[in-house]
Amino acid sequence: MQNPFKPTAGARPPLLVGRENLRQDFAESLENGPGAPGLLSIFTGPRGIGKTVMLGEVEDEAIEHGWIVISETATAGLVARIADAVRTASEEMGDGPVGRRVTGVTIGPIRVDTQLPPPREVHWRRRVTDLLTTLGEFGTGLLISVDEIHAVDRSELSELAAVVQHLIRESLPVGLAMAGLPKAVDDLLAEGVSTFLRRAERYNLHATSIPEVKEAFRETFQDSGVVVDDEHLDMLAAATGGYPFLIQLVGYHVWSQARRAGGTVTATALTAGLEKAKRRMGATVLQSAYGALSAVDQSYLLAMAEDDGPSSTAKVASRLGVDLVYGAQYRIRLIAAGAIEPTGHGYVDFAVPTFREFLRGTPAYGLRVHSPGRP
Numbered sequence: 261m262q263n264p265f266k267p268t269a270g271a272r273p274p275l276l277v278g279r280e281n282l283r284q285d286f287a288e289s290l291e292n293g294p295g296a297p298g299l300l301s302i303f304t305g306p307r308g309i310g311k312t313v314m315l316g317e318v319e320d321e322a323i324e325h326g327w328i329v330i331s332e333t334a335t336a337g338l339v340a341r342i343a344d345a346v347r348t349a350s351e352e353m354g355d356g357p358v359g360r361r362v363t364g365v366t367i368g369p370i371r372v373d374t375q376l377p378p379p380r381e382v383h384w385r386r387r388v389t390d391l392l393t394t395l396g397e398f399g400t401g402l403l404i405s406v407d408e409i410h411a412v413d414r415s416e417l418s419e420l421a422a423v424v425q426h427l428i429r430e431s432l433p434v435g436l437a438m439a440g441l442p443k444a445v446d447d448l449l450a451e452g453v454s455t456f457l458r459r460a461e462r463y464n465l466h467a468t469s470i471p472e473v474k475e476a477f478r479e480t481f482q483d484s485g486v487v488v489d490d491e492h493l494d495m496l497a498a499a500t501g502g503y504p505f506l507i508q509l510v511g512y513h514v515w516s517q518a519r520r521a522g523g524t525v526t527a528t529a530l531t532a533g534l535e536k537a538k539r540r541m542g543a544t545v546l547q548s549a550y551g552a553l554s555a556v557d558q559s560y561l562l563a564m565a566e567d568d569g570p571s572s573t574a575k576v577a578s579r580l581g582v583d584l585v586y587g588a589q590y591r592i593r594l595i596a597a598g599a600i601e602p603t604g605h606g607y608v609d610f611a612v613p614t615f616r617e618f619l620r621g622t623p624a625y626g627l628r629v630h631s632p633g634r635p
Contacts, residue, residue, distance in 0.1 A: 263519075264484045265511035267540070279314060282463060286318045290325045290401075290435070294428065297461050299435035302409075304442045305465035306598030306611050308505030308545045311439035314465065315405045318437050326400040327435070334412035334440075339419050342404060343384035349402070350391050385423050392432035401433025410444025417448065417457075425456040436460075443596035467502030467613070477511060481525070486518045488525040496525075499534055501613025505545060509537040538614060546618040549599060560590040561599065561610075565619035570609040 289298030301318070303311045319329045330345040332338060388402070395401050404424070409417065420436075427434045440448075442464070449458050474497035481488045488496070496514060500506040514533030518525045550558060563579040564571040577587030591608060594600045601611040610616055 261484055263512055263515055264480050265508045265515060267505065267508040267512045267537075279310065279317065279465075279468075282314060283317045283321055286437075287321050287325070290322060290327065293401075294396075294431045294433050299403075300424075300428070300457075300460040301435075301437045301463060302445060302457070302460045303437070303439040303463045303465060304445050304598070307441070307549050308503060308612065309465045309467075309598075310504035311465060312407055313504065314463070315407055315437055315439050319403065319405055322401075322403040322435065326398075327433075328395065328400070328402045330402065330404045331407075332405065333407045334409045334417075336413065338406065338412060338416045339384075342420065343387075346384060346388045346391060346402075350387055353391065353394060385426070388423065388434075389427065389430065389432065392427060392434055396433045401435065403435040403437065405437045405439075407439050409438045409440040409448065412448075414448075414451070421456050442598045443593070446596050468504065468507070470497045470500075470502055473497040473500055473502055473507055476507070480511065481515065481518075484515065486515055486523055486525065488518070492525045492527075492530055495530060499537070503613045506537070506541060506613055509540055510534065513537045513540075538617070541614055542618045545612065546615055549597075549612065549615075550619070553594075553597065553599065557590055557594055557597075557599075560587075560594060561615070562619055564600070564608065564610065565616050567616075570603040570607040573606050573608060576608075 286298045286301070289296035303314045305311055315331075319331055322329050328349050330342055330349070332341060332345075392402055404420075406412070406420070424434060424436045438460075445462075474493050477488070477493055477496050496510060500510050510533065513536040514525060514530055517529035517533040517536075521529045550561070553561070559580060560576060563576045566579065567575075573587060573591055574584060577584050580587060580590075591600070595602065595608070598611055599615070600608045603609045
């Protein structure tokens with residue numbers, strides 16, 4: 261049997277853990293039609309928290325409701341590709357017989373190397389208006405999803421937002437779902453790229469509860485024919501910290517080790533699987549998240565790593581040799597970046613599980629982080 265876990269960025273897991281309510285909220289918005297809040301949504305959170313997976317979930321929900329879906333990533337030529345996808349969808353529809361109902365057509369991204377000239381931009385707005393008018397008559401609509409908006413060209417985002425805003429004003433059945441890193445999304449909205457987007461539903465994705473993770477592991481291992489006792493389930497769930505990518509990573513490697521051990525999660529299989537998961541976590545998510553930060557922000561994280569639990573912001577500032585006001589600037593940036601999170605008045609902790617161990621250079625990660633120097 262194939263391994264049921266999918267520890268690849270953006271891969272769809274076999275079981276959605278702790279996110280069912282978000283999909284249900286979106287389904288209600290689809291049913292309520294134009295103007296429903298969930299039809300304009302932004303998913304944010306740290307790397308590996310499941311933003312791309314959530315986009316996939318709302319796309320599936322839209323298709324199940326008979327909507328057309330245009331799924332895109334925010335790279336150069338975004339608007340051009342969406343315009344071509346709208347054209348393709350219009351051609352798929354055709355005139356059609358009276359009462360024809362769209363049952364769900366997914367229009368994949370069409371690569372276009374050049375941006376649209378002004379005349380074509382006007383044409384795509386008119387074409388999407390005509391398409392939505394037709395879809396509305398059939399009780400369906402169009403969902404545009406855009407991943408990694410932290411990489412989007414500001415002019416293209418403004419173009420897309422302006423068109424979608426116009427369509428919403430016309431009470432046409434359109435939805436726009438986006439995903440990106442917290443700081444990038446905050447920067448986009450603060451820059452005034454589109455004040456319209458500030459009214460979007462903002463979903464800050466967080467870790468799943470450990471009991472939910474445990475039950476998800478129990479169900480998945482059982483369905484795949486691997487035996488695991490309750491004690492090992494507790495250890496498995498706790499090792500993930502409720503972090504979606506780590507859930508898949510831990511599940512994948514422990515399941516693989518268990519199959520080699522005859523189909524049972526033994527203590528040896530558990531230990532070997534967790535070590536492999538940690539090493540992979542460090543080489544992908546953690547190294548990437550750490551490397552994307554400035555040297556001074558990295559120094560704040562290294563100062564936090566000296567604590568075994570939540571860090572006092574006063575103590576961290578003292579370790580860095582700065583005052584509380586200056587230290588607060590680090591804190592604000594790192595929270596916005598999704599690297600840390602407040603845990604109480606004057607305390608912060610790492611937002612991504614195992615980040616502390618990674619920064620301490622634990623041998624299981626296979627690499628060591630060197631301090632860039634403190635200010």
